[in-house]
Amino acid sequence: MQKLWSVFFGLVLTAIFALCAVSPWVGWWLPQNVSSYGGDVDALFYIILAITGVTFVITEVLLVWFMYQYAYNPQRKARYVEGNHRLELVWTVATAAVLLYVAFTQVNVWENIKYQGRMPEPSLTVQVTGRQWEWHIRYPTPLDVFDQPASLEKPMAWAEAPEIDDVRTSNELHTWVGAKVRIYLKTEDVIHSFGLPNLRLMQDALPGKTIPMWFKATAANTQWNEAAGRCEEPADASRRWEIACKELCGGGHYRMRGRLYVHPNEDDFRAWLTYRLKAQSSHEPEKTPSAAGTPVASNTKE
Numbered sequence: 567m568q569k570l571w572s573v574f575f576g577l578v579l580t581a582i583f584a585l586c587a588v589s590p591w592v593g594w595w596l597p598q599n600v601s602s603y604g605g606d607v608d609a610l611f612y613i614i615l616a617i618t619g620v621t622f623v624i625t626e627v628l629l630v631w632f633m634y635q636y637a638y639n640p641q642r643k644a645r646y647v648e649g650n651h652r653l654e655l656v657w658t659v660a661t662a663a664v665l666l667y668v669a670f671t672q673v674n675v676w677e678n679i680k681y682q683g684r685m686p687e688p689s690l691t692v693q694v695t696g697r698q699w700e701w702h703i704r705y706p707t708p709l710d711v712f713d714q715p716a717s718l719e720k721p722m723a724w725a726e727a728p729e730i731d732d733v734r735t736s737n738e739l740h741t742w743v744g745a746k747v748r749i750y751l752k753t754e755d756v757i758h759s760f761g762l763p764n765l766r767l768m769q770d771a772l773p774g775k776t777i778p779m780w781f782k783a784t785a786a787n788t789q790w791n792e793a794a795g796r797c798e799e800p801a802d803a804s805r806r807w808e809i810a811c812k813e814l815c816g817g818g819h820y821r822m823r824g825r826l827y828v829h830p831n832e833d834d835f836r837a838w839l840t841y842r843l844k845a846q847s848s849h850e851p852e853k854t855p856s857a858a859g860t861p862v863a864s865n866t867k868e
């Protein structure tokens with residue numbers, strides 16, 4: 567009877583392992599990667615998964631085997647074991663070596679994504695502010711005072727000093743394929759986390775701080791439709807790329823979601839941004855949003 571428990575334990579573990587093994591083929595795996603550095607992040611994920619996965623399987627097999635072999639037996643006396651210094655030394659050193667290996671393997675990827683000094687010169691600067699429970703997103707104006715195309719790159723000081731002709735959206739981040747996007751992330755209230763799973767990018771927003779982050783998208787999922795006054799939705803739902811708050815930030819945390827729109831090129835993006843600029847400078851007095859997260863009057867077309 568005692569041995570049955572080990573069999574049951576082993577069967578549950580085998581079922582869990584089988585579920586993990588099939589998940590990449592049934593769509594329960596990583597979302598599509600559309601980031602220039604996403605491949606490096608995924609490679610680290612697989613290295614760590616391989617190390618922890620193999621260790622997990624070995625320890626669980628041993629555990630089940632010991633449970634079976636040494637199930638309770640009233641005839642057997644417990645043995646007094648003092649420990650084994652050599653064995654303890656071996657597994658301490660081996661664990662330290664694995665951790666050091668992971669630490670050195672990840673350092674370059676981390677620097678490329680997170681170090682300010684390594685961030686490329688942006689082709690587009692965006693300022694994102696989290697608040698309970700939505701993302702406010704601010705772009706530089708696409709037109710200068712003579713209605714000529716203006717630079718979309720702004721210094722960090724712009725994150726602190728909004729300009730009157732900046733373009734604002736709620737919960738919608740737009741960019742184009744190949745653009746090096748610099749984001750200055752802020753929060754108005756509590757800690758939020760700006761998460762873009764398809765870009766393999768996540769950053770906490772901390773009260774009182776302005777935090778730079780960057781990415782370059784490698785695939786498009788929308789196109790500006792000037793006649794309809796909206797961005798085309800991708801037919802395939804898996805190409806609707808999500809922005810999600812990844813820090814539990816209050817009762818409405820679950821609806822603190824947004825969308826990432828990647829236009830095919832800069833002209834298409836500028837056409838959208840120009841439309842939004844004109845819409846927001848000409849619209850009627852703003853209506854009160856009916857609920858947090860609902861776009862204001864100028865956004866109702868989408």
Ligand SMILES: [Cu+2]
Nearest residue numbers: 758811815822
């Ligand atoms: Cu949040």
